Amino acid sequence: GEVDYHETVDSTNDVALAHCRRRAVDGPLLVLAAQQTRGRGRGANSWWSVAGSLTFSLIISPTGLGVSQERWPQASLTTGLSVCLALDHVVPGIRSALKWPNDVFLNGGKVCGILVEVAEGSTQSLVLGIGINVNNSFVDAPPELTTIATSLADATGREFDRTEVLIALLKQFETQFRRLAANDPQLPADWLQRCALRGLTVTIETPTHRTTGRCAGIDPQGALVLETVEGPERFFGGVITSFE
Ligand code: BTN
Numbered sequence: 001g002e003v004d005y006h007e008t009v010d011s012t013n014d015v016a017l018a019h020c021r022r023r024a025v026d027g028p029l030l031v032l033a034a035q036q037t038r039g040r041g042r043g044a045n046s047w048w049s050v051a052g053s054l055t056f057s058l059i060i061s062p063t064g065l066g067v068s069q070e071r072w073p074q075a076s077l078t079t080g081l082s083v084c085l086a087l088d089h090v091v092p093g094i095r096s097a098l099k100w101p102n103d104v105f106l107n108g109g110k111v112c113g114i115l116v117e118v119a120e121g122s123t124q125s126l127v128l129g130i131g132i133n134v135n136n137s138f139v140d141a142p143p144e145l146t147t148i149a150t151s152l153a154d155a156t157g158r159e160f161d162r163t164e165v166l167i168a169l170l171k172q173f174e175t176q177f178r179r180l181a182a183n184d185p186q187l188p189a190d191w192l193q194r195c196a197l198r199g200l201t202v203t204i205e206t207p208t209h210r211t212t213g214r215c216a217g218i219d220p221q222g223a224l225v226l227e228t229v230e231g232p233e234r235f236f237g238g239v240i241t242s243f244e
Pocket of ligand 1: 039103
């Protein structure tokens with residue numbers, strides 16, 4: 001595959017979307033940046049431009065790994081699972097977990113955020129945007145960040161070679177997206193096993209509703225399942241506003 005490296009960009013996802021608009025990207029294409037000035041996330045995340053973190057976007061074209069469009073709704077969870085499995089190699093002994101729909105947690109703090117977008121071009125492609133806290137630290141950060149965010153360095157007390165972390169991630173993306181393309185029936189079981197919210201009381205907000213319930217896990221379609229007073233409810237989107 002190709003690599004498009006930038007010292008500084010606004011957002012690697014924006015660069016990736018622009019590539020797809022300009023031309024048909026048919027192999028995997030990696031957009032990598034040392035620094036982002038306007039990294040985008042869900043909500044108001046702002047820690048994705050820090051030195052020591054790893055920020056990149058990977059374009060997966062329909063001809064590339066052959067993930068048919070009906071499976072694209074599962075791309076976020078597949079990306080998150082890939083990050084968890086890569087972290088198993090990078091930080092053995094510390095179990096990472098998936099916070100539906102697109103965060104990866106380590107030791108109770110967010111270590112990675114994922115923003116999956118669909119790129120419009122002559123054909124549609126998937127853009128997997130990843131921000132992972134590697135050598136940046138939250139130990140001296142404001143208390144509201146220290147309690148919710150972490151990095152590989154914070155979790156282990158040592159520094160990492162970001163290229164090695166990137167390679168471990170890319171290997172897992174390839175393996176896990178092939179499983180998604182092949183409709184591997186074990187894949188949903190793997191998300192479920194990594195689900196950080198299972199068993200917790202979760203509040204989710206959609207544009208029209210706010211619902212609280214005990215999380216029963218993630219179903220095979222990728223929906224979050226909450227046991228509410230009115231019975232089980234499935235969510236395909238929404239923002240988790242609390243979990244305990
Ligand atoms: C989130 O936690 O809300 C998602 C954050 C995703 C950040 C990554 S950094 C690389 C890529 N480019 C962006 O602009 N965003 C994603």
